[in-house]
Amino acid sequence: MNAEELRRMFQIFDKNDDGHITMNELNDSLENMGIFIPDLLGSLGLKQGGNVEDCRKMINNVDVDGDGRIDFMEFKKMMMRGVGFASFT
Numbered sequence: 793m794n795a796e797e798l799r800r801m802f803q804i805f806d807k808n809d810d811g812h813i814t815m816n817e818l819n820d821s822l823e824n825m826g827i828f829i830p831d832l833l834g835s836l837g838l839k840q841g842g843n844v845e846d847c848r849k850m851i852n853n854v855d856v857d858g859d860g861r862i863d864f865m866e867f868k869k870m871m872m873r874g875v876g877f878a879s880f881t
């Protein structure tokens with residue numbers, strides 16, 4: 793996955809386009825994605841439909857600056873870990 797693809801993916805998650813993915817945005821996006829690519833959620837350690845607690849854990853895992861949201865750098869890190877993303881492009 794190249795930088796442009798990452799950016800595009802980030803924009804899918806960042807619904808209000810403010811440069812941060814919040815827990816609610818993550819939760820919504822994962823729900824939508826689970827419909828099309830259920831394997832993706834498994835690769836990130838989530839169940840289909842996810843839940844708020846899962847999203848919180850996911851954010852905590854990559855939230856370097858501890859503001860409870862995911863910025864682009866943190867998102868990149870998360871994607872590097874999510875092996876299933878290869879099949880998404």
Ligand SMILES: [Ca+2]
Nearest residue numbers: 806808810812
């Ligand atoms: Ca946002």
Ligand SMILES: [Ca+2]
Nearest residue numbers: 855857859861
């Ligand atoms: Ca952060």
